Amino acid sequence: MKKLWNILLILVGIGSLLLIAFTIFVATALGKRGGTSEYNSNEQLISEKQNLKSELILTDTIPQGKMTYELYFAEFGGRMENLPVEIQIDGNKIIVYNSEKNPLTGGKIIIQGILLKHKSGKWIIGETETDRNAEEIGGCSSGPTPIDFETKIIEWC
Numbered sequence: 001m002k003k004l005w006n007i008l009l010i011l012v013g014i015g016s017l018l019l020i021a022f023t024i025f026v027a028t029a030l031g032k033r034g035g036t037s038e039y040n041s042n043e044q045l046i047s048e049k050q051n052l053k054s055e056l057i058l059t060d061t062i063p064q065g066k067m068t069y070e071l072y073f074a075e076f077g078g079r080m081e082n083l084p085v086e087i088q089i090d091g092n093k094i095i096v097y098n099s100e101k102n103p104l105t106g107g108k109i110i111i112q113g114i115l116l117k118h119k120s121g122k123w124i125i126g127e128t129e130t131d132r133n134a135e136e137i138g139g140c141s142s143g144p145t146p147i148d149f150e151t152k153i154i155e156w157c
């Protein structure tokens with residue numbers, strides 16, 4: 001009886017090992033593993049589709065092309081006239097050019113960045129995607145620069 005019991009335990013052990021090996025083989029053959037290039041390229045495709053989708057949404061809501069906006073100087077609280085500036089928007093990228101009539105110091109380009117919807121709901125000119133969550137925007141804070149597409153005003157310091 002003891003011999004039969006030992007043989008039975010050995011057979012159960014071998015059967016369990018075969019079952020585990022078969023499961024690993026099937027999972028490897030049919031499943032996607034995180035380290036494979038196929039998985040990473042699928043993730044990249046999904047990411048690119050989401051970026052394209054957000055870019056399409058941005059270009060639908062953001063005016064495109066060359067336009068004239070005004071710089072509002074926040075430090076003067078409206079005591080100084082706004083300065084007309086030319087801007088160029090392409091997708092969600094923006095360049096604000098210095099005025100040739102009344103130029104500010106600093107060169108031909110005043111601001112260059114990406115247009116983002118801030119967590120407050122206001123549009124901003126940011127440097128990176130993380131600027132969406134900046135604690136402070138506008139005024140003379142160190143945060144991103146607000147832009148209003150309806151009034152065509154960029155709050156500047």
